[in-house]
Amino acid sequence: MKIRCFAKINLTLDVFSKRADGYHSLATVMQSIALHDLLTLLPSEASGIRFTCEAPDQIEVPTDSSNLVFRAAQLLWERAEQKGCASSGGLSLHLQKRVPSQAGLGGGSSDAATTLWAIQRFLRLPLSPQELHECAQELGSDVPFFLLGGTVVARGRGEQLTPLPDIPPFWLVIVKPDIGISTKWAYEALDARPDRRSHRATKRMEEAILHGDFERAMAFQCNDFEQVVFEAYPQLAWLADEMQMAGALQTHLCGSGSALYGVFADQGAALRGAELLGKRYSHVYVTHTLTRERFHQLRLMEEE
Known part of the structure; x- marks a missing residue:
């Protein structure tokens, strides 16, 4: 599988007071854009998850458990094993970074959400949309948005999502x-x-x-x-x-x-x-x- 991991912009971003849990309450209209990373997913004879990344002209991208793609893959692989859907081997993932890092475009979160979506499809893993959303939320507050796409209002820490009618493309x-x-x-x-x-x-x-x-x-x-x-x-x-x-x-x-x-x-x-x-x-x-x-x-x- 080859999958695009689309970035986002915030058309609005309202930041409110700090909450008791240390996070800030916010409200934002998030919008998908065509700029994207490219994720390739292949079956592997070796067991477990193998992750590589190609990121020209960018900061060095870690490929261990500190990377959201690796963590997302590991999370879904464990779910697959629990449900008896994991293959006899493992998975090989390769990410081509095109979305600049440390830019505010959500590149890492998009990569993580796309990894969840791709592995679920690849392994035919019987997860409900709510279960997939919960997996995304476990990885980061803005990760669930990248499962929906389009024009969306996010509130709370960013995890409370309300899809909106699409704004005409610009x-x-x-x-x-x-x-x-x-x-x-x-x-x-x-x-x-x-x-x-x-x-x-x-x-x-x-x-x-x-x-x-x-x-x-x-x-x-x-x-x-x-x-x-x-x-x-x-x-x-x-x-x-x-x-x-x-x-x-x-x-x-x-x-x-x-x-x-x-x-x-x-x-x-x-x-x-x-x-x-x-x-x-x-x-x-x-x-x-x-x-x-x-x-x-x-x-x-x-x-x-």
């Missing part, structure tokens, strides 16, 4: 600068601001989408992390300005960063913008959003 340019931002630092920086206030835009975007008012919905794009990230990393605030000068209609931080996405009027405008931005930045990607139907149609590339 074109994007994503720029990943050569800096990384710690998600832990971003949350702590927000908590340290005495004047901190959330945009609370998720509910408004959700209502606009449900009413079919997509133009109004797009106007609600925002990200609470921008107030601290742009202040601490002025080069990212400048990048947002550069993207607008290159033709972006709106520009926002991807998750807690460090990548930014720009919304463009059409493919031609996105290509022209990417060409201009590529003169200063090494990692520039032209992509587009995916409806839920296209997310599921395009996920599986090949199956033998």
Whole structure:
């Protein structure tokens, strides 16, 4: 099996107070995009899980139990053994990284969710959607989203999902600068601001989408992390300005960063913008959003 692991952007990201369990409550509209990693899954004569990764121009990706793909594969393999569905040998997984790491695009979580979905299909493992969701949640708060795809509202820690009608697809340019931002630092920086206030835009975007008012919905794009990230990393605030000068209609931080996405009027405008931005930045990607139907149609590339 060859499977695409699609990335995401956050069209809104509202960060609220810290909870008793140490996590922050949040609300976000998450959106699948066509930028993806590629996962290959093969049966192996050797027992257990074998995982390799090819990640050119990126930080070194671990291939042991600290990697979410390995953990997802191990989790499903154990379920398969419990249900008597495991093969006599093992599984070999190879990941080609195309989604930049430490960018806020959910690449690792997408890889994990896709691994769960692929192994369930490969082994014909009789898991209900709820059981698969629980496996995804065990791996990370935003992993369950990548089982659904499309346009989704996430609340709580990110695990409470409500699928929305699809926003009409639009074109994007994503720029990943050569800096990384710690998600832990971003949350702590927000908590340290005495004047901190959330945009609370998720509910408004959700209502606009449900009413079919997509133009109004797009106007609600925002990200609470921008107030601290742009202040601490002025080069990212400048990048947002550069993207607008290159033709972006709106520009926002991807998750807690460090990548930014720009919304463009059409493919031609996105290509022209990417060409201009590529003169200063090494990692520039032209992509587009995916409806839920296209997310599921395009996920599986090949199956033998």
